[in-house]
Amino acid sequence: EVQLVESGGGLVQPGGSLRLSCAASGFIFSSYSMTWVRQAPGKGLEWVSYISSSSSTIYYADSVKGRFTISRDNAKNSLYLQMNSLGAEDTAVYFCARERASARFDPWGQGTLVTVSS
Amino acid sequence: EIVLTQSPGTLPLSPGERATLSCRASQSVDSSYLAWYQQKPGQAPRLLIHGTSSRATGIPDRFSGSGSGTDFTLTISRLEPEDFAVYYCQHFGGSPPYSFGQGTKLEIK
16 A cells, blocks of 8 residues: 655744654655645645655745755655744645656645644 | 636535536646645545546546646536545646645535
8 A cells, every 4th residue: 555654743943943754655665756745724735845756856835945955765765854944834734745647646645733833 | 837726715515416616727737737636624635636637546437627728627526425625726837846726615505
């Protein structure tokens, strides 16, 4: 079964840092691009960052560029999101998702909640 | 930047009725990269449709997608109780490379 499990969320103070992880199983992780999408409480989906299978191509949303860093470890079947200089606007559930052909996201992990508050 | 605008924001319907959800792009987009997702409260989004009209694995045939250019539609032919959820369209292309519509909430009338 293809599965993605996020971890690392929690409460962090404004200006702080957090590192999210996404553990993949049930598929050949090194063959797929991956992405992070977030959802603020009661709001819609916002794409955050993309990384290609070999890490050669990386994209960020303007809202996180310069503050967030996406990475992956294919040997560990894991995806990461290092988040620095966090602000209240970063409070959200963060989902990782596998990208398939036609740039569709399938499946998604269950999400991890990041709360930025003093 | 390609902006996806979904309408209506909320759609009240009854089980058994037909639902038509719209996704309009701010400029013409490649229909190969237009997808739809369903999200229920407290759950992750689930892929329904990709490439405008291809159903994802395990998605019932009451769900269908259509459209081209700037106008895309998700149709649910006969609503089942489990279909009441929020639906998002998504596109790949341009800068930023990925965008989502703001969502349509399908609620029980």
